[in-house]
Amino acid sequence: MKQSQLFTKTRKEAPKDEVSKNAQLLIRGGFINKEMAGVYSYLPLGLRVLNNINDIIRAEMNKIGGQELLLTTLQDKEVWDKTDRWSDDVVDNWFKTKLKNDTEVGLGFTHEEAITRLMKDHIQSFRDLPVYAYQIQTKFRNEARAKSGIMRGREFLMKDLYSFSRDVESHDFFYEKAKQAYKNIFDIVGIGDITYLTYASGGTFSKYSHEFQTVSESGEDIIYICDKCKVAINEEIIDEQNSCPECGNKDLRKEKAIEVGNIFSLGTKFSDAFELNYNDENQEKHPVIMGSYGIGPGRLMGTIAETLSDEKGIVWTEITAPFKVHLLSLGADEEAEKIYNQLQQKGVDVLFDDRDKKAGEKFADSDLIGTPYRVVVSKKSIESGGVEFKKRDSDDSEIISVDDFLERVK
Amino acid sequence: MKQSQLFTKTRKEAPKDEVSKNAQLLIRGGFINKEMAGVYSYLPLGLRVLNNINDIIRAEMNKIGGQELLLTTLQDKEVWDKTDRWSDDVVDNWFKTKLKNDTEVGLGFTHEEAITRLMKDHIQSFRDLPVYAYQIQTKFRNEARAKSGIMRGREFLMKDLYSFSRDVESHDFFYEKAKQAYKNIFDIVGIGDITYLTYASGGTFSKYSHEFQTVSESGEDIIYICDKCKVAINEEIIDEQNSCPECGNKDLRKEKAIEVGNIFSLGTKFSDAFELNYNDENQEKHPVIMGSYGIGPGRLMGTIAETLSDEKGIVWTEITAPFKVHLLSLGADEEAEKIYNQLQQKGVDVLFDDRDKKAGEKFADSDLIGTPYRVVVSKKSIESGGVEFKKRDSDDSEIISVDDFLERVK
Numbered sequence: 001m002k003q004s005q006l007f008t009k010t011r012k013e014a015p016k017d018e019v020s021k022n023a024q025l026l027i028r029g030g031f032i033n034k035e036m037a038g039v040y041s042y043l044p045l046g047l048r049v050l051n052n053i054n055d056i057i058r059a060e061m062n063k064i065g066g067q068e069l070l071l072t073t074l075q076d077k078e079v080w081d082k083t084d085r086w087s088d089d090v091v092d093n094w095f096k097t098k099l100k101n102d103t104e105v106g107l108g109f110t111h112e113e114a115i116t117r118l119m120k121d122h123i124q125s126f127r128d129l130p131v132y133a134y135q136i137q138t139k140f141r142n143e144a145r146a147k148s149g150i151m152r153g154r155e156f157l158m159k160d161l162y163s164f165s166r167d168v169e170s171h172d173f174f175y176e177k178a179k180q181a182y183k184n185i186f187d188i189v190g191i192g193d194i195t196y197l198t199y200a201s202g203g204t205f206s207k208y209s210h211e212f213q214t215v216s217e218s219g220e221d222i223i224y225i226c227d228k229c230k231v232a233i234n235e236e237i238i239d240e241q242n243s244c245p246e247c248g249n250k251d252l253r254k255e256k257a258i259e260v261g262n263i264f265s266l267g268t269k270f271s272d273a274f275e276l277n278y279n280d281e282n283q284e285k286h287p288v289i290m291g292s293y294g295i296g297p298g299r300l301m302g303t304i305a306e307t308l309s310d311e312k313g314i315v316w317t318e319i320t321a322p323f324k325v326h327l328l329s330l331g332a333d334e335e336a337e338k339i340y341n342q343l344q345q346k347g348v349d350v351l352f353d354d355r356d357k358k359a360g361e362k363f364a365d366s367d368l369i370g371t372p373y374r375v376v377v378s379k380k381s382i383e384s385g386g387v388e389f390k391k392r393d394s395d396d397s398e399i400i401s402v403d404d405f406l407e408r409v410k
Numbered sequence: 411m412k413q414s415q416l417f418t419k420t421r422k423e424a425p426k427d428e429v430s431k432n433a434q435l436l437i438r439g440g441f442i443n444k445e446m447a448g449v450y451s452y453l454p455l456g457l458r459v460l461n462n463i464n465d466i467i468r469a470e471m472n473k474i475g476g477q478e479l480l481l482t483t484l485q486d487k488e489v490w491d492k493t494d495r496w497s498d499d500v501v502d503n504w505f506k507t508k509l510k511n512d513t514e515v516g517l518g519f520t521h522e523e524a525i526t527r528l529m530k531d532h533i534q535s536f537r538d539l540p541v542y543a544y545q546i547q548t549k550f551r552n553e554a555r556a557k558s559g560i561m562r563g564r565e566f567l568m569k570d571l572y573s574f575s576r577d578v579e580s581h582d583f584f585y586e587k588a589k590q591a592y593k594n595i596f597d598i599v600g601i602g603d604i605t606y607l608t609y610a611s612g613g614t615f616s617k618y619s620h621e622f623q624t625v626s627e628s629g630e631d632i633i634y635i636c637d638k639c640k641v642a643i644n645e646e647i648i649d650e651q652n653s654c655p656e657c658g659n660k661d662l663r664k665e666k667a668i669e670v671g672n673i674f675s676l677g678t679k680f681s682d683a684f685e686l687n688y689n690d691e692n693q694e695k696h697p698v699i700m701g702s703y704g705i706g707p708g709r710l711m712g713t714i715a716e717t718l719s720d721e722k723g724i725v726w727t728e729i730t731a732p733f734k735v736h737l738l739s740l741g742a743d744e745e746a747e748k749i750y751n752q753l754q755q756k757g758v759d760v761l762f763d764d765r766d767k768k769a770g771e772k773f774a775d776s777d778l779i780g781t782p783y784r785v786v787v788s789k790k791s792i793e794s795g796g797v798e799f800k801k802r803d804s805d806d807s808e809i810i811s812v813d814d815f816l817e818r819v820k
Contacts, residue, residue: 007477007532007541033528035482036515041528042480044543050480067417070452070460072445073483073548074565097505097517099564100554105446107507107517118443118451122417131417133454138483138548144510154509155484 001323002340003353006030008043010365021218022305023149025314029368031322038146038154045369046301048322050157053297054136056188056319057159060181064174066134066161071114073138075106079113082273093141095154107140112292115162116270123288126166126280130174134161136297148220151258151302161293164271166278171289175265178293182212182261189300190308190317195260196232198223199245205267208237208245212295213257218306221259224252232257258303261295313368315392323351325409326371328362330378339377339387339402348409367392373409411733412750413763416440418453420775431628432712433559435724439778441732448556448564455779456711458732460567463707464546466598466729467569470591474584476544476571481524483548485516489523492683503551505564517550522702525572526680533698536576536690540584544571546707558630561668561712573701574681576688581699585675588703592622592671599710600718600727605670606642608633609655615677618647618655622705623667628716631669634662642667668713676700723778725802733761735819736781738772740788749787749797749812758819777802783819 008030015034018024023040026032031046042050058068080086086106088094095107108114115133123131139158146154161178165171179197186195191214198211213223213232222235226244233241233252243250268287271277277285301320308315318324325343327350329336336352343350351371353362366374376388376397387405390397400408418440425444428434433450436442441456452460468478490496496516498504505517518524525543532538549568556564571588575581589607596605601624608621623633623642632645636654643651643662653660678697681687687695711730718725728734735753737760739746746762753760761781763772776784786798786807797815800807810818 005475005477007529007538007543009532011531033531035524036484036486039482039484041482041524044477044479047478047480065415067415067454068457069454070457072449072451072565073550074446074449076446095507097507100552114445114451119417121421121443122419128417133417140483142510155482 001351003351004355006044006351008045010368018149019147020149020151020302021309022151022302025305025309025368026150026302029313029370032150038143038152040150040153040298045322049301049316049320050297052320052322053189053300054157054159057185057295057297058136060185061132061134061159061161064132064177064181065130066132068135069133070135070137071108071111071118073107073140075108075114077104077106079117080106082117083113083270085113093143095140095142108137109139109141110158110292110294111135111137111160112162112266112270112290113274116274116276116290119164119288120274120276123164123276123278126278129164129166129278129288130170131164132161132174133164134159134293148218149302149305150298151218151306152220153298156299157297159295159297163291163293164276165289165291166280166286168289171265171291175263175291178263178291179210182263182293182295185295185300186212186214186260189304189320191260191304194307196223196225196230196257198232198234198257198259199237199241200234200262201237202265203267204269206265209262209264211259212261214260214303214307215255216258216303216306217256219256219258221257222254223257224254226252258299258306260300260303261293263293264291266290266292309370312364314370316370316372318372321349321371322369323349323371325350325373325375326353326366326369327351328353328366328374328376330359330362330376332377332379332382335382336377339375339405342402342406343409346406346410375405375409411761413761414765416454416761418455420778428559429557430559430561430712431719432561432715435715435719435778436560436712439723439780442560448553448562450560450563450708455732459711459726459730460707462730462732463599463710464567464569467595467705467707468546470595471542471544471569471571474542474587474591475540476542478545479543480545480547481518481521481528483517483550485518485524487514487516489527490516492527493523493680495523503553505550505552518547519549519551520568520702520704521545521547521570522572522676522680522700523684526684526686526700529574529698530684530686533574533686533688536688539574539576539688539698540580541574542571542584543574544569544703558628559712559715560708561628561716562630563708566709567707569705569707571703573703574686575699575701576690576696578699581675581701585673585701588673588701589620592673592703592705595705595710596622596624596670599714599730601670601713604717606633606635606640606667608642608644608667608669609647609651610644610672611647612675613677614679616675619672619674621669621673622671624670624713624717625665626668626713626716627666629666629668631667632664633667634664636662668709668716670710670713671703671705673703674701676702719780722774724780726780726782728782731759731781732779733759733781735760735783735785736763736776736779737761738763738776738784738786740769740772740786742787742789742792745792746787749785749815752812752816753819756816756820785815
């Protein structure tokens with residue numbers, strides 16, 4: 001895409017009321033727009049990143065047998081009464097509104113109830129199990145404060161998968177597969193080495209739930225890391241669990257962290273409430289065993305902005321970047337245009353800065369937007385034999401031939 | 411995909427309270443689930459169709475220079491006060507809710523206000539124009555009645571594009587391009603021949619707006635068609651415009667129709683309210699000329715279900731279908747599995763009915779789901795030299811060799 005066509009502009013300063021680093025950088029780069037506290041629009045660059053992240057998540061969910069669907073925002077009181085989660089005294093972050101006939105409806109903050117009711121139409125026999133269904137859908141949570149940018153929104157995208165299994169063994173088997181899928185996702189987006197499988201409080205049906213926590217100064221959680229096992233313990237259970245649950249190590253490293261995902265065994269809590277049962281081979285009735293698996297694509301994008309960035313801007317990986325290559329023309333429009341066309345033909349995602357701007361401004365914008373590869377075409381580079389090639393995560397640039405460049409980014 | 415893995419089941423009867431044909435068929439086929447009146451979830455088969463439709467729309471919007479973004483549901487009163495559209499007396503289908511601090515916020519039923527405000531950050535000069543920005547995003551409208559299935563929802567997906575041009579000429583130029591893009595979309599999904607460009611009431615800034623109306627008994631609108639020009643007039647303006655606006659023909663055919671799209675010249679209504687101005691080459695200030703262009707992907711899916719269906723189910727086209735091929739094994743699982751693998755390798759989207767069900771049930775399900783090509787593998791077909799091949803929109807089947815079949819659907 002030609003940058004002269006891109007309607008968004010970068011800005012030198014973030015809005016004064018924006019205190020989070022992720023939103024500051026993303027607003028300055030033209031990735032997102034703040035509509036109100038905790039409510040952000042995604043502009044073309046931001047939507048490209050978000051879609052990249054969604055595609056990564058989707059691929060991993062499909063690999064473990066997930067079937068994608070799309071549930072609704074508007075939620076029926078009757079459904080939530082079954083689990084006693086309708087009342088604002090029980091759930092304190094509902095948004096609620098009213099139909100014309102004065103019936104109160106809620107805006108879904110999660111979807112266990114909706115999907116359990118739905119599955120009653122589709123699960124009757126052991127032959128119908130297991131089922132793994134997920135969605136990437138907008139959730140609404142009436143947060144009292146929303147100062148963490150896109151890491152804690154009042155309106156935000158969530159990937160939520162729900163598993164339905166016939167017994168604890170098959171549930172546990174899938175739970176481990178989901179754990180691995182989550183690890184893959186964080187590896188692929190580039191935060192795998194600072195993200196820890198974290199033991200957190202469970203529920204009636206399991207001792208622990210598991211979170212994935214990314215070490216960051218801007219995190220809202222505290223975790224205790226076992227560097228031997230590369231796992232962590234959430235502070236909320238450190239009193240009961242003060243050593244590594246895997247090796248017993250008590251020498252734990254305390255860090256602030258961002259919760260980028262969580263997986264939870266639900267047991268029969270929801271299937272009991274909705275009478276979601278199946279008949280086994282002997283026509284005996286059993287409740288379905290459930291699990292839920294959440295990850296916020298927007299929060300993940302915010303976490304990347306928090307952790308993979310420097311004072312100049314964000315440092316996207318190839319797979320999350322809005323464009324793979326940022327091509328800058330410095331007074332060599334004809335030569336740059338030719339390279340632009342070659343990249344397009346090769347199917348390389350390229351943002352071409354064809355604007356009539358000074359070099360300093362183009363460089364600053366390039367660092368702020370943070371594509372992994374920057375290539376500068378100028379009279380000087382051409383005289384030196386090609387283009388100036390630089391990786392966003394390196395300070396060194398080099399002059400290479402156009403052919404060599406095309407080979408490296410293909 | 412193997413149908414034994416698909417978690418949804420078809421059903422013989424639609425829910426009794428469901429009066430619309432589109433929702434009846436789509437619920438029976440396992441495409442959608444009714445959460446409450448006017449609020450439908452998309453199940454895996456339905457989401458596949460919806461995504462196909464979104465991709466068709468997206469491609470046409472990108473072709474005319476559209477840049478995709480994603481605005482928010484939650485809307486700020488202050489923004490809507492600018493155009494006096496906040497009050498429930500002015501707009502009677504708002505859903506509203508409250509933040510924790512008691513601030514009222516709305517759920518967006520359209521986004522002219524939000525995007526005009528956004529563009530103030532990005533449009534200052536004639537060099538920044540034109541801008542064409544669109545989204546495929548969930549809208550909320552508090553409909554008093556919602557009895558048309560996914561054709562009129564309280565919560566529904568909308569593609570809304572907004573154009574920002576420097577003058578009326580460049581606006582008109584784009585408006586015609588958008589008209590053509592819309593025609594392309596309706597052609598591609600298969601309803602082009604029953605969909606008419608329809609003159610409808612304009613506003614302060616243009617004599618007409620334009621709708622795209624698909625002839626259907628279930629339509630809520632009345633149109634008068636000029637069969638010479640293949641255009642129509644909406645009943646709402648028939649008193650002022652009782653002849654074809656293109657040829658003057660007064661011999662018009664009256665039909666019920668579904669509004670599947672509309673395009674509208676907004677003039678400076680919103681740019682005036684938000685002071686969205688640009689400086690021209692002489693540093694003179696002018697308001698930006700705007701247009702809006704809407705199409706509901708869910709409504710379009712519902713319209714296809716209404717108009718491209720028979721008593722047995724829906725008849726999707728290749729490009730909208732959840733799967734291109736429905737492969738049915740009737741007691742020849744091994745041979746069918748082989749063909750399934752071959753189709754998968756060729757990248758053909760195939761649903762493989764590997765279930766242990768009777769032939770009649772498999773045929774009925776296949777017609778209800780409505781994939782364009784059905785292929786049956788049975789002992790009998792193998793003895794006759796191959797597979798039984800049938801198009802959904804034809805009553806005739808034929809026995810063809812496996813190679814011939816693979817060639818036809820590749």
